[in-house]
Amino acid sequence: MSTPAIEVDLGALLPADLPDGREAVEAGKARAAGIERGRSLFCRENGVESEREWRERARAEGFDCTCMNIGLANWPDTREAIGRIYEDALSRGVRPPDRFNLIAERRMGLPKATRAEAPQETGPALWTEQDWHELANTAPIQPEAADNTIGGPGSVENAVDALQVGITHIGVLSQYSWRWPYWDDEVAQTMAVLEAAGTLAAFKSEGVCFDTYLEDGYPGVFHDYANYVGWSMLERHISEQLIGAAYSCSWGGLTQDPVVKSAVTLALHAVNPDGVPAGFVQGDTIGNTPDFDSNMAVVGADVLFMKMVDRRYRLGGAPIAVPVTETERIPTWEEVATVQTISRRLEEYVPMVDPVVDWGQIEAMRDRLVVGGRAFFEAALQGLAGAGIDTADPARLLLVLKRLGADRCEQLFGAGEPDEAFPRGRRPVLQTDLVKSTMRRREELLAELSRRGTEDAIRGMKVLVSSTDVHEFAEFLLASTLAAAGTEVIDFGINRDPEDIVKAVIETDADAVVVTTHNGVARSFGERLMSELAAADAGAVPVFMGGVLNEDVEGSEIPIDVRADLNAGGIRTPGTIDRLVEALVEHRGGGVPA
Ligand code: B12
16 A cells, blocks of 8 residues: 655654563563452452453343443542432432443642642542542442553553552553653653553453543544544554553544444444453443433434444443533533443343444445554554664554654554545545544535625734643634634644743743633633733733533632633633634724624
């Protein structure tokens, strides 16, 4: 297969003095000798040693497991929510969830000693041994130590804490691609991830698994589902062949079409030779709208198909039903409990619908994805080895992939045939849903702006666009739409700290700053940004923010809307991108076009 013409010196992406990752893995394995693994309440009550054993039993006996995501503003609220959801299920006569993912706050990814000083975002953090103990012993629902456990610089401490309390699915490998606030030492981060993974590897025979959630990493912004499959093969290779840890591959949240989702789930299973059960299959998070009632349709269609696939092919997975408030914020415990109940009821419908589904069509789609996935995997390993990178060293593989970035990974190794008409230079084997809907949204916006004819009013205006966190679809839409609307966009990328933005504003002499944010940090980020701008004598540069403008406050278990505070502090929140363009026009003094 030929490669689209992009020039990249792969070897130059790695520092000359990068330590050998195999040593970090060995250090992790050695550390395991000093760890006394606990046993969770769930495992004790169900007579299993690990979650993997439970799932293999589910697969053999043919019963359905479910998972939920949970993470309220702090640990005590989250703990209480877990207990209530368990009781609620019993009181309604449905089987409680088998497992939950702790959606911990981003600070948990940092080394313990630095967490208290780091900016607080939405979600709970575990601060004490007692908190960790409660995580595994509050209710007989098996926890996964999920978001921000492994991936960041604090990986080793988190892995040890999780193992000690009896958690046996620990992740999230793909989050290795993230940057944590104020943390730029990628080498230390790489070594921490490998050491933590080495510790998990030492417990492989006891059922401990290294979990990933594909969308948290580069697949979340891939254009082609075949490359999801190839990426999973790469992660599996790193986890199982190079580190020795059992790799459990979860995915699913950024796909709305239940048929496509079924095919991708099956393709991921087909490239999983040991049949390690997925920690979970995430429910659809993108088909939701601000109309919460209408989102019940999303839950029904999505969960029914996830369950049919799981039961028919005996995957031993655990679907997550997504609460209907998904677009807006972290859900309350009641909202989680409601969709868990719906999920259990849907189990009754599986045998009614399954016999009439055209599984042959889904399997054909699966087979195309598998062929494409293998092509991606082989192109990646051969391409990197051909560039002189030691692909037997997990540190070199992880770091070069991280520094290469999602778009270049797809351009270089993608499964699709080269075709310049597509943004990644290749025609996707099967285009991803969120990319499809974002591109559609972009077309609509551009049509609207061209109808209004705003270009002249803001042509040449220098606008810096950035995201506070990993969410990059809105950042892409903002940057590409503003560029098309005539401004000179300084695309400052994702995961930025306020200080970085201010520095860039000064260096580029930007006329306006546009920030998109989603992690529940809007008010503190905005305040910091404004005070740093003022301190740099750039207080007159207008700042616009949008996305999910909320933040946790004392006394509320869910984050609250902070738009009024932002506005009071001088930050404008136009809400939509077309209104942002109008506001820029106004600022320029060109007046708002009719
Ligand atoms: C996709 C997604 C992800 C992907 C991101 C993939 C990627 N690389 O971009 C992944 C899976 C990685 C992810 C991770 C997380 N996510 Co997320 N994610 C979403 C999701 C499903 C969609 C967001 C999206 O991209 N939409 C498409 C874009 C085009 O639309 P949009 O972002 O809504 O933006 C539109 C408008 O808001 C507006 N807009 C946006 N920005 C701006 C700025 C300005 C100035 C203006 C005018 C307008 C504007 O224009 C856009 C077009 O209409 C939302 C839920 C949802 N359905 O909305 C949760 C959501 C945003 N995520 C959430 C969270 C908490 C997280 C995590 C922190 C979880 C965790 N603890 O690990 C992590 C982030 C960690 C990190 N390192 O930063 C929460 C935020 C909760 C809150 N603040 O109350 C949400 C709401 C889900 C939920 N209900 O809990 N996420």
